[in-house]
Amino acid sequence: MHYSKLAYALVAIQPVAAHTAFTTLFINDVNQGDATCIRMFHDPERATDPVNDLSSPDMACGFDGTVGVARVCSAQQNSKLTFEYRIWPDASQPGTLDPSHKGPCAVYMKSTGSAVSDKGTGDGWFKIWDEGYDAAAGKWCTEKVIDNQGLFSVKVPEDLAGGNYLVRSELISLQQADKSPPNPQFYVGCAQIFLESKATTLPQDTVSIPGYVTINDPSVLFSIYDPKPKPYTTPGPPAYQPGVSASTQVTAVTQQTEGLLPAGTVLTNGNWAGTEVKSYTDEKGCNEAAADCWKESQSCYDTAPVTGHANCEIWETKCEGIRSACDSNSFQGPPSSGKMLTPASKKVVTPAAVNERSSSSSSSSTKSVPANPPVAENQPVSHIPYTPSIFPVRMFASPSPFPSRSQNAHAMFTSPPLPDDEIITIPGSTTTTTIWTSTTILSLPPGSPLPTGWSSPPPPPPAPSLPNPDPGPPHPTILKPTQTAPPPSDPDATSPTHVETDKTAECGEGKQKCEGEIRDLFGSCCSAHGWCGRTKNHCGRGCQGAFGQCRQVKREGRWIGR
Incomplete structure (x- = not known):
């Protein structure tokens, strides 16, 4: 009998709008197994849904997150925890999160008597790390997670007392935060761990989840499309710092008593453990074992x-x-008794812990940066100094800091190019690669040779006048790539002016056309996937059903586009 071919088989469901889910925990670079020790949404069709209601109990550990799982993973004092996020929870296809979904990240912890039975909601949570917009790198935290193939790592504070904890990872997508009504999207999940530590310290200041952030907070109403960058403050409390933040002394729990694998376990799948069947020496015993x-x-x-x-x-x-x-009348068994059957996990190179950076660097988006600092060759993207200007830019030193991605700068950004008359020169003398909104601009000292694949554009018209202009240093040579990358794959975060239209006025397998107001606003085809509609910006505007359904869910009286 093959249960995998019957009702127990999971059906592969395509994630909607390139959402994401926390699927895998690594402890000191060791993969604990997909879903192992992690509270996850049970519905495969909605497994990557974000939490939209900031007052919901789902804010703590996600949908179905108030019920613990059977396993609790052991972590040593000051362990490195790595969190993996996926668009496809079963990793049947690659992907972390749609690039348009930009926003901050955070990790919280909660000390609890039982990591399995604690519902997660309520007081007791403290933040151990966060990051919003990194002005030096010109990236939101979620963009860095995407660059790292869905992985980010943190160190557990070294002075935390031994015992059971819930560890909550959080990605926030702000592409609809400035809409009416606002719709910030929280991708959260909780891991259950036992911290093996003789330390006796816990943070004194904690927050309640839900409650630490509301829909009226500036951090979740922030527009990521504002052409003038502003300092961004992450939601929630400041991160706990050992030896600096207020703390209290407790008695450490030194022995793990829950969430352990049963004796005789030979195979695991998620939080399920299969133990060896009883030995047998006769036909009856063999049949019972089967x-x-x-x-x-x-x-x-x-x-x-x-x-x-x-x-x-x-x-x-x-x-x-x-x-x-x-x-076959072979009644001595079971065959290969006690043999461990769980396959070895695929080796993954995890990133360094983000909260182990030197004291000179900071994840805060409000940190001041000295004017015109030097850029060292081969400097990591997270440490490149950046002087804010009136234009939002992304900057990184050459060569590319993302070896897993294309080494060509113009292949790393997916927005379509601006017309020649919209290219803006940016003053400065430092050799950098600079991106403004949706075009790629390379800034080189005068006389430098052109890189392969780049060419000089026609001379641009005079730049638009700006209030109180500062002439600054001489403008360097401005170049643009001869090739461009495809447009963004998700219309969730694109305004009508940023949507790539289909010049044939057709899209979808049946070559259908969008109708009415939707065509006027979003062009002939509203989505790179060949769909007309799908998000709350597009649904209900005359889209044909053949382009894909406007799948929405109603939560707390509000329709949320999926």
Whole structure:
């Protein structure tokens, strides 16, 4: 009997609008297993849905997050925790989050008597790290997570007392925060850990979740489209700093008593553990072992998380082996008794902990930056100094700080180019690569040779006058790439002026056309996916159903576009 071919098989559901979910925890670079020790949404179709209601209990640990899972992962004092986010929870396709979904990140912890039974809601939460907009890198935290293939790491404060904790990761997408009504999107999830530590300190100041942020807070109403960058303050309290923040002394818990693997475990899938069947020496025992094995197989599929059931299929193979032995009158078993069947996790190079940076660097978006600082060659993107100007730019030293991405600067940004008459020269003498909104501009000292694939544009018209202009230093040579990248893949965050239209006025498999007001506002095709509609900006504006449904959910009396 193959349960994977029956009702216990998970159906692959395509995520909507390139949302994301926290799927995997690494402790000191060791993969704990997909969904292991993590509270996750049980519905595979909505597994990547963001939390939109900031007063909901879902703000603590996500949908279905008030119910703990069976496993609690052990972490040593001052461990590095790495969080992986995926568009497709089962990793059937690559992707972290749509690039248009920009915003801050944070990690919170909560000390609890039981990591399994604590609902997560209420007081007791303290922040250990956050990052908003990095002016030096010209990137939001979520963009850095995307660059790192969905991974980011933090260090557990070294003075935290031993015991059970919930660890909450948080990504916030602000692409609809400035809409009416505002719709900031929170992607949160909680891991259950036991901290092996003899330290006896806990933060004195904690916050309640929900409650630490409201829909009226500036941090969730911030417009990421403002052409003039402003300082951004992350939501919630300041991060706890060992030896600096107020603290209290407690008695450490030194022995883990919950969430451990049962004795005799030979296979795991998420938070399910399969233990070896009883040994047998006769036909009756063999048949009983086979029946018990198939019963556990059903349990594996019943409890499989949205990250998948691949290891349940391995258990099926084990059951088939026992059944085959019984049918062959081989009553000494089980075969390969006690053999560990859980496959080795794929090796992943995790990033360094973001809260281990030197004291000279800061994740705060409000940190002042000295004027015209030097840029060292091969300097990491997170440490490149940046002088704010009237234009938002992204800056990075050459070569590219993202070796996993294209080494060509103009291939790293997906917005379409501006017309020649909209290219803006930016004063300065430092060799940098600079991007303004949706074009790529390379700034070089006079006389420098052109990189491969770049060419000089026609001389631009005079720049528009600005209030109180500062002539600044002489303008360097301005270049533009000869090739451009495709437009953004998700219309969630694009305003009508940024939507790439289809010149044939057709899109979708049936070559349909958008109708009425929607065509006037968003062009012939509203989405790079060939869909007309889908977000709350597009739905209800005359879209044809053949382009894809306007899938919405009603929460707290509000319709939220998916």
